[in-house]
Amino acid sequence: MNYIQALILAIIEGLTEFLPVSSTGHMVIASSFMGIGTDEFVKLFEVAIQLGAILAVVVLYWKKFFDFSKWQFYVKLIIAVIPALFFGFLLNDFIDNTLGNPIFIAVVLLLGGIVLLFIDRFFQKPTIHNEQEMSNLTAFKIGCFQVLAVAFPGLSRSAATIIGGMQQKLSRNAAAEFSFFLAVPTMCAATGYKMLKGYHLLNADNIKLLLFGNAVAFIVAIIAIRSFITFLSKHGFRVFGWYRIALGIVILALYFANVPMTIN
Template identity: 80%
Template sequence: MNYFEAFILAVIEGLTEFLPVSSTGHMAIASALMGIGNDEFVKLFEVAIQLGAILAVVVIYWKKFFNFSDWKFYLKLLIAVIPALVFGFLLNDFIDSTLGNPVFIASVLFAGGVLLLFIDRWFKKPEITDERAISNGMALKIGFFQVLAVVFPGLSRSAATIIGGMSQKLSKAAAAEFSFFLAVPTMCAATGYKLLKGYHLLNAENVKLLLVGNVVAFIVAIIAIKSFISFLTKHGFRVFGWYRIILGIVILALFLSGYKIDVN
């Protein structure tokens, strides 16, 4: 991997991590087209640059994350993240097998896209517009929605948790914000685990690539997060649904054309 390729992947991570379109699918396509999809460090890089995206959430919502008197906020995040950690550990082998299956990822993208075409019709009467009104029970249920994204790569963690929030009568904006909040402990755990497993790949040059990737992902994620809630509130999920359907078809077409698509 060179610095240009690192830049491209970091831009993709920053743009797609918090949108309901699957960062996994996008980076699979980019890595395949650039011919770097089989590189072990690339696989580590794609996870490790999530730290930049995480930092973007913390910076934007710093008053929420550093209000230590509001212990209930931290408790809700802890409750919500537990299901993903448990099921991710128990189903690790299954998840690894699906990550290497482009047909599976394309199918999940396509099916998730069809689902998003109808989400706006199903949840029309939200009752909760503020995170403080989310109960521990609601947080746990949203956490179980996140499990779906862990078990089915390509579904999109953001899509799963936002839909989970809306199923608990959160407004689109409130559901999106809680999805951002929940991303912090979830992605920290995933990134820490990946770095621990791949620490032997961290030579001086690779560390520089990771630093560049995280900085770029941070800057792009700041822009994406600030734009997403406004767009979602005005336009809903339909455009993301069509986009996912097209992306699923593209991944399948690339695979059938002979490109090696591997996001293990």
């Protein structure tokens, strides 16, 4: 992988990590079309640059993350992340296999898109408008929704947790923000696990690529997070639903047209 390819993947990560469109699906397809989808370091890179996106959340919401007097916030995050950690470890081999299946990713993108078309109609009367109003049980239930994204690559962690939040009576903005918060421990754990497994790939050149990728993902994610909250307040999720459906159809069309997709 060269720096141009690293730049492309990092931009995709920063743009899509916190949107309900599946950053993993986008990066897997992009690396496939660039002909680097089978490289083991690329697979590590796609997970490790999530750290840059994580840092963007911590910087933007630093008052929330460093207000140690409100310890209930940290308790809710710990409770919410437990289901994903458990099932992520349990389903690790299944996840690796499904990431190599473009049909699976395309179908999950399509189905998730259909849900997003109607989600604003399903949940029109929220009663929880910020994280402080959530109970620990509500946090756990949202964490259980996150398991769906772990089990079905292409669904989108953000989509699963936002839908879970709205199902638990959170407003759109509150659900999106808690999804951001929950991403921090979830992606830290996923990145740490991947780095431990792939530490043998970390030579000097690859470490430079990782630092570069994380820096780009951080900058792009800051812009994406700010823009997403503003857009969501005004327009809802419908446009993301149509985007997912269109992307799923394109992937299926390319696959059945025998366009090379070197994912496996």
